[in-house]
Amino acid sequence: MTSCDVDDHPERALLDRLEEYYDAVPRHGARVENHGPLTLFVREGGGWPFYARPARGWSGPLRPTDVRNVRARQRELGVPESFEWVAETTPTLRAAAEESGLVVHEHPLMVLDPGTPAAEVGGSSSGSVPVRIVGADDPALPGALAVPHLAFAEPGTHVGLAGTPHLAEAIDARVADGSVERAIVRIRSGLTAVAAAVEHGSVLSSGQHQPLAGVSEIVGVGTLPAARRRGLARAVTAALVADARSMGAATVFLSASDDDVARVYARLGFRRVGTALIAEPAE
Numbered sequence: 134m135t136s137c138d139v140d141d142h143p144e145r146a147l148l149d150r151l152e153e154y155y156d157a158v159p160r161h162g163a164r165v166e167n168h169g170p171l172t173l174f175v176r177e178g179g180g181w182p183f184y185a186r187p188a189r190g191w192s193g194p195l196r197p198t199d200v201r202n203v204r205a206r207q208r209e210l211g212v213p214e215s216f217e218w219v220a221e222t223t224p225t226l227r228a229a230a231e232e233s234g235l236v237v238h239e240h241p242l243m244v245l246d247p248g249t250p251a252a253e254v255g256g257s258s259s260g261s262v263p264v265r266i267v268g269a270d271d272p273a274l275p276g277a278l279a280v281p282h283l284a285f286a287e288p289g290t291h292v293g294l295a296g297t298p299h300l301a302e303a304i305d306a307r308v309a310d311g312s313v314e315r316a317i318v319r320i321r322s323g324l325t326a327v328a329a330a331v332e333h334g335s336v337l338s339s340g341q342h343q344p345l346a347g348v349s350e351i352v353g354v355g356t357l358p359a360a361r362r363r364g365l366a367r368a369v370t371a372a373l374v375a376d377a378r379s380m381g382a383a384t385v386f387l388s389a390s391d392d393d394v395a396r397v398y399a400r401l402g403f404r405r406v407g408t409a410l411i412a413e414p415a416e
Contacts, residue, residue, distance in 0.1 A: 144406045144407065147384070147406060148219060148221055148222050148406070148407060150348060150384060151219065151222075151242075151244075151386060152219065152222055153189070154346070154348045154350065155186060155217075155219075156172070156186070156189040157345055158343060158345055158350070159174040159183050160174075161324055162176060162177060162178075162183075163175055163176055163177060164177055166206070168185070168199070168202060168203050168206065169188070169199060170187060170188050170199050171185050171186070171187060171199055171203050172185065172186055172187070172188045172189070173185040173206060173207070175210060175212060176212070179311045179315065180311070180312070182212050182215070183212075184213070184215040184411075185203045185215070185216045185217075187218050187223040187226060191223070194225045195223065195225045195226045197229045199229060200216065200226075200229050200230050200232075200235070200412075201233050203216075204235075213413065214235070214413060214414055215412070215413045216230055216235065216410075216411070216413075217409070217410070217412075218410055219242060219407050219409055219410070220239075220407060220408040220409075220410050221407040221408065222407075226410075226412075227410060227412075230412040231412075234414070234415075235412040235414060236412065236413060236414070237410050238410065238411045238412075238413075239409075239410060240388040240389060240390060240391070240408065240409040240410070240411065241388065241389040241391075241392065241395040241405050241409075242387075242388055242407040242408055242409045243386060243389060243395060243398050243403040243404060243405050243406065244384060244386040244404060244406050245384075245386070245401070245404075246384070246404070247383040247384060249402050251370075251371045251374040251375065251401050251402050262330045262331070262332045262368070263330070263331060263332075264328060264329065264330045264331075264338075264365075264368045264371075264372045265328065265329065265372070266327070266328050266372065266376050267327040267328065267329050267339075268320065269316075269317045269321050273331050273334075273336055274313060274316060274317070274327065275308060275313050276300055276304055276329070276331075276335065276336035276339075277327050277328075277329040277336050277339035278304075278307045278312050278316055278339070279303035279304045279306070279307045279336070280300070280303075280329075280336050280337070280338065280339045280355055280356070280357055281339060281340070281354070282303055282306075282355075283295040283299055283300070283355070283357055283358065284356055284358060287358040289393070290361060290362075290393055290394065290397070291361065292358065292359065292361045292362055293358025293359060293361065294358055294359065295357060295358045295359060296357055296358070296359030296360065297337075297357065297359075299357075300335060300336070300357075323344070324345075325341055325342075325343055326341060326342050326343075326344070326373065326376050326377070326380070327339065327340070327341050328340055328341075328369050328372040328373045328376065329369065330356075330365045330368055330369055337356060337360040337363075337365055338354075338355065338356035338357065338360065338365035338366050338368070338369050339353075339354070339355065339369060340352070340353050340354030340355065340366070340369045340370060340373055341353050341373070342373045342374075342376065342377045342382075342385070344377055344381070344382050347381060347382055347384065348382055348383070348384045348385075348386070349377035349380070349382035349384075349385050350385075350387060351370060351373050351374070351377070351385065351386070352387070354366050354369055354370055354373075354387075356369075366397065367397060367400070367401060370387075370401055371401060373385075374401070386403075386406075387403065388409040
């Protein structure tokens with residue numbers, strides 16, 4: 134894709150708005166290092182490590198040497214050699230990343246447009262499991278943070294093994310690594326909102342959205358593998374959309390893990406606008 138192709142992309146204004154969001158969100162919890170055409174976000178304190186991504190406003194090509202230089206810095210800092218970007222916005226980064234030895238993973242980038250109602254989710258699709266926004270003092274918060282870790286350990290949409298008996302250990306891990314305390318701070322600061330489907334006091338499905346300047350990304354939606362195929366993730370997503378819009382987010386978006394999951398989100402009204410890419414060393 135040429136630079137002209139990028140400029141003429143029918144979603145140009147939307148992709149530019151997402152690019153501004155992608156650049157702004159990590160700055161709330163990271164030290165920023167500028168490396169020419171790439172920006173490296175370095176997590177300050179505990180928590181999920183950040184990544185490198187294209188510098189905001191960069192329109193020139195990226196070369197393998199640009200990626201190698203940042204990878205060397207990541208190794209020096211002891212952080213993952215990870216890069217994230219949107220294919221349609223920075224088309225030359227993929228070849229540069231692959232030539233540097235990284236493996237690139239594709240994820241459908243999907244948006245729920247302003248004014249597009251999220252499809253109604255309820256009734257038989259989610260059974261009788263209530264979904265609620267989880268506040269900083271809600272006793273369900275540790276479980277809501279633990280469930281996605283169990284979900285992503287068994288990827289896919291099929292019914293799996295991990296269920297409520299496995300939650301206690303996962304919750305203890307989230308408390309021990311400071312995830313719960315960090316989430317409390319972010320919720321109270323308005324940087325994160327959490328939704329959860331809770332049955333008999335146990336979280337079965339959960340997710341988050343991160344609002345900023347009229348845009349919010351839905352992240353980390355996962356269901357306990359043993360509780361899949363009940364419409365819970367869809368219900369959680371619908372609750373997150375409603376909450377994001379109540380907080381003033383005109384544009385709500387997400388990256389689906391694969392095409393099967395993307396089809397679930399499409400039934401909620403999301404449409405694909407591009408491809409989110411993640412590059413990392415081969416396992």
